[in-house]
Amino acid sequence: xxxxxxxxxxxxxxxxxxxxxxxxxxxxxxxxxxxxxxxxxxxxxxxxxxxxxxxxxxxxxxxxxxxxxxxxxxxxxxxxxxxxxxxxxxxxxxxxxxxxxxxxxxxxxxxxxxxxx
Amino acid sequence: xxxxxxxxxxxxxxxxxxxxxxxxxxxxxxxxxxxxxxxxxxxxxxxxxxxxxxxxxxxxxxxxxxxxxxxxxxxxxxxxxxxxxxxxxxxxxxxxxxxxxxxxxxxx
Numbered sequence: 001x002x003x004x005x006x007x008x009x010x011x012x013x014x015x016x017x018x019x020x021x022x023x024x025x026x027x028x029x030x031x032x033x034x035x036x037x038x039x040x041x042x043x044x045x046x047x048x049x050x051x052x053x054x055x056x057x058x059x060x061x062x063x064x065x066x067x068x069x070x071x072x073x074x075x076x077x078x079x080x081x082x083x084x085x086x087x088x089x090x091x092x093x094x095x096x097x098x099x100x101x102x103x104x105x106x107x108x109x110x111x112x113x114x115x116x117x
Numbered sequence: 118x119x120x121x122x123x124x125x126x127x128x129x130x131x132x133x134x135x136x137x138x139x140x141x142x143x144x145x146x147x148x149x150x151x152x153x154x155x156x157x158x159x160x161x162x163x164x165x166x167x168x169x170x171x172x173x174x175x176x177x178x179x180x181x182x183x184x185x186x187x188x189x190x191x192x193x194x195x196x197x198x199x200x201x202x203x204x205x206x207x208x209x210x211x212x213x214x215x216x217x218x219x220x221x222x223x224x225x
Contacts, residue, residue: 033212042121043161043204043215056211090160103149103208108160 003027004109006091012115013081021076021112023091031096032074033106034066037088049074050096081116088113120144121216123205129222134195138219140188140205149208150181152190154201155218161204164190195223 003026013019025032034046048056049068063085065077074091092106123140130136142150150167165172167179167188178191188205200223205216 035215042217045209045212045214048211050211097211103213105151105163105166106213108162110160113158 004091004093004107006089006109006112008112009110010113010115012117013078014117015081015083017081018077018079020078021089021091021114023074023076023109025072025074025091025093025107025109027093027107029093029095029107030071031094032068032071033092033094034074034076035090035092037090037111038086043090047076078114081114083116086114086116120209120214121205121207123216123219125217125219127220127222129224130195131224132195132197134223135191135193136195136221137192138190138203138205138221140190140216142186142188142205142207142214144207144209145183145186147207147209149213150179150188151206151213152177152179152188153204153206153215155204156201161215164203192221195221197223197225199223 005024007022031050036044045058046060047066063080067075088111090111091109094106095104120143152164153161154164155161165174167181171180176193180189202218202220204218206213
């Protein structure tokens with residue numbers, strides 16, 4: 001059992017729907033991340049929040065909108081997605097670089113498997 | 118050039134075999150290195166950190182060659198339960214960068 005939880009675990013949505021993915025970490029970390037994992041592709045970093053501030057947006061389309069209300073919670077709001085957005089969306093957390101002085105390991109949640117129809 | 122490159126495999130080995138995975142990274146300024154393991158349809162989990170002097174954790178040995186920007190993982194006495202995808206991981210500017218992974222299948 002990891003200290004990072006994600007809901008829902010599975011989501012099927014139409015292209016016109018709006019939905020949100022939720023992530024919560026119980027590890028006392030202050031950095032959180034969204035990754036996308038498609039079949040046969042490496043993990044793609046989408047967003048990084050450090051001390052509740054977004055520090056990286058990796059050229060992600062605006063139909064994905066992150067939100068980090070506090071250091072324990074991270075959301076990914078989805079709207080007007082495309083079928084190619086179907087993937088496993090993984091949330092991770094770690095200690096922030098500025099806090100720990102180095103890149104600590106990241107702990108992942110179980111992911112949300114998203115299917116866009 | 119990709120930030121982290123790995124041979125995707127698959128590596129099919131019998132139980133008890135020794136198997137080695139290699140990885141190269143592009144950013145010479147990288148400072149943190151890890152191996153993660155990912156089981157089918159599960160999230161990645163940390164296997165071990167990789168230190169400059171090399172390090173060992175039971176049957177697993179990791180090596181780092183900064184001059185060649187090369188990382189390796191050696192698994193001795195393979196078990197059926199070692200079957201998974203092994204991800205080479207190197208820090209980027211704000212987060213960790215993951216390789217595509219090397220698939221290992223250990224057979225009876």
